[in-house]
Amino acid sequence: MSDRPGTTGRLITGVAWAVLLLGLWLWGRGITEVNLSSPTTGDAAVGRPLDVDLPAAHKPVKAAKPQRVDVTALRIQAPVVARGLDGGGAIDPPPYDQSGVVGWYGGGVQPGERGTSLFVGHVDTETRPAVFYHLSEAKPGDAVRVVRDDGSVVTFTVDDVQVFARDAFDPHKAYGPHRSDRAELRLITCGGTFDKASRTYTANVVVSAYLTGVDGAPGKAT
Template identity: 85%
Template sequence: MSDRSHGVGRLITGLAWAVLLLGLWLWGRGITDLNLSSPTTGDAAAVGRPLGVELPAAHAPVKAAKPQRIDIPTLHIQAPVVARGLDGGGAIDPPPYDQTGVVGWYGGGARPGERGTALFVGHVDTESRPAVFFHLSRARTGDAVRVVRDDGSVAEFTVDDVQVFSRSSFDAQKAYGQHRTDRAELRLITCGGTFDKASRTYTANVVVSAYLTGVNESPNKAS
């Protein structure tokens, strides 16, 4: 088997598990009807929620617009965004396996900036090279996530939670549900834990949560 084939196989078994759970969850309920009043705990291990970090106030949700690009300056992530839907099995269709530098956005859900949870997925690596979300697990509370939208505006989100969910006790509601139903939120999702060569799967998933804290309007938009 070629190196490319090995790499594709790793992508399939890595991110597919998370997007399958996410897709099945979306199939069964709306993504804006959850209210997690406190950060998720339990089996999920917090890696980016240090005590004493002051976070900015939430910005009111804004008019919907589609995402075009996502930038996370502290992680040196700059990537185009493509809309993805659900496949025949009810899973979110991830970005194509030959486009590991692209982030997928679930186009059937909330758009970043409007009330609800905008959902983004990206590959972590192949067997030969890092992919777009290779450094996502390094995100920390207070980091900025900027989403360039198709109306020319930039929605800025602030990370308020980073979790690693193991495969054995994964809770889709805790991973994907809103922390507060009155906010515009987003989730960034990729593989985590370790890669098990025997089963060709990752042992966990990284889920970064953030909420809207500012919007820079298009300079060409009338006031």
């Protein structure tokens, strides 16, 4: 996601994903709601246009593990695999030979249940675009469909797109729930420009979405 493969890549990966660890540390301690009554923007952010008519939120449903994510508007159709934390305590992204796979933080919220579920993916590799190459093109109103292992499909609607510079990363805005009573989703990859000296990107793209529909028969949330 955040750097390109190579001899130095393994070291840089831990540094680049440290922002995710910080976000998880705060998010796991019950961050209060983020106020989005007006657009909040980061470095080169798309923001949240005031004239977008977004659907009502669907009530959270019983937890189930994600198997696949589809975002038609962004040409994303990919399997989802659970990922944990690496030896340095940061989220361990999918390996570069699986650059078409989306990683879900398996130690956190499952998509559809109350809280914020985290999906991460690479933007590119040394030679080709990766699964979240088009993520920065997301717009409020875009639909994100997640197929779950209980046979249900949960649909999320994008309501916020931001790009956070690494030196000004705000974990509260990136990971804090927009509404504490909703099921929410974050799609995260690298953004900004690629710094050849440090072999990292200068920013993180964070796409926020909330549950708006359910197909299938998931159990009621407990």
